[in-house]
Amino acid sequence: MIGKFVNGAGLSLIMLATGSPAFAYKEGRSPGEIPDIPGGWQHLFHELLIDITVIGVIFAAITIYFLIKYRRRQPGQEGRPPKLSPAAAIGWAVIPAFIFMADDLYLAAESWTLFNEIRTVPENAYEVKLEGAMWSWNFKYPDGVETTNELRVPAGTPIVVRMTSRDVIHSFFIPDFKVKEDLMPGRITYVWFYPKDPGEYLITCAEYCGVIHSSMRGTIIAMQKDEFNKWIEAEKKASMEGGA
Numbered sequence: 001m002i003g004k005f006v007n008g009a010g011l012s013l014i015m016l017a018t019g020s021p022a023f024a025y026k027e028g029r030s031p032g033e034i035p036d037i038p039g040g041w042q043h044l045f046h047e048l049l050i051d052i053t054v055i056g057v058i059f060a061a062i063t064i065y066f067l068i069k070y071r072r073r074q075p076g077q078e079g080r081p082p083k084l085s086p087a088a089a090i091g092w093a094v095i096p097a098f099i100f101m102a103d104d105l106y107l108a109a110e111s112w113t114l115f116n117e118i119r120t121v122p123e124n125a126y127e128v129k130l131e132g133a134m135w136s137w138n139f140k141y142p143d144g145v146e147t148t149n150e151l152r153v154p155a156g157t158p159i160v161v162r163m164t165s166r167d168v169i170h171s172f173f174i175p176d177f178k179v180k181e182d183l184m185p186g187r188i189t190y191v192w193f194y195p196k197d198p199g200e201y202l203i204t205c206a207e208y209c210g211v212i213h214s215s216m217r218g219t220i221i222a223m224q225k226d227e228f229n230k231w232i233e234a235e236k237k238a239s240m241e242g243g244a
């Protein structure tokens with residue numbers, strides 16, 4: 001029985017380490033295609049959920065089996081544990097630990113891949129500057145156009161936001177794109193996201209920054225490219241006229 005378990009556990013370990021296709025969420029992506037960061041998070045979360053469920057169920061089943069098998073049958077009965085050979089005793093301790101570790105390392109490798117994609121800005125990303133302040137989001141476009149609490153972007157283009165803070169630490173969080181980055185005075189940080197389709201997405205501050213922190217919200221409006229170009233041209237004109 002012990003020998004069988006040891007063999008079975010060894011086999012599961014090999015399957016865990018080699019059986020799952022590595023970095024499955026990247027499969028089918030052509031080179032140069034923009035990484036799907038929210039999809040990557042989703043994939044990682046599902047993987048974690050499945051792995052801990054499978055491992056948890058197997059370990060719980062073995063525990064229940066032993067609880068029943070070695071239960072006390074008569075009052076006053078003393079336990080008679082099975083005699084294990086040193087190799088079997090070591091196997092029982094080391095193999096389950098290896099199963100956990102193999103899975104941990106696999107998930108860590110997937111997280112690392114995703115993290116690198118989050119930190120690598122795609123080429124030709126549209127860049128917007130952001131200054132956080134108590135309590136507003138102040139955006140500046142390459143053309144000099146400025147907006148507050150509203151970030152209009154062209155849909156179908158990756159957007160990179162380079163940010164800093166005027167006062168305290170804020171955190172630029174876009175739940176729909178599953179990205180979040182701190183804004184700190186004296187430092188420039190960045191985050192990128194990819195609004196595939198036109199739509200509106202919430203921006204919220206994820207770092208407590210004072211009494212009106214909870215109202216520090218904004219909106220991302222992803223527009224059709226030509227509409228966006230028209231809008232930015234009109235804004236440029238308006239700001240030039242206003243400044244003259």
Ligand SMILES: [Cu+2]
Pocket residue numbers: 169170171205206207208209213216
């Ligand atoms: Cu804030």
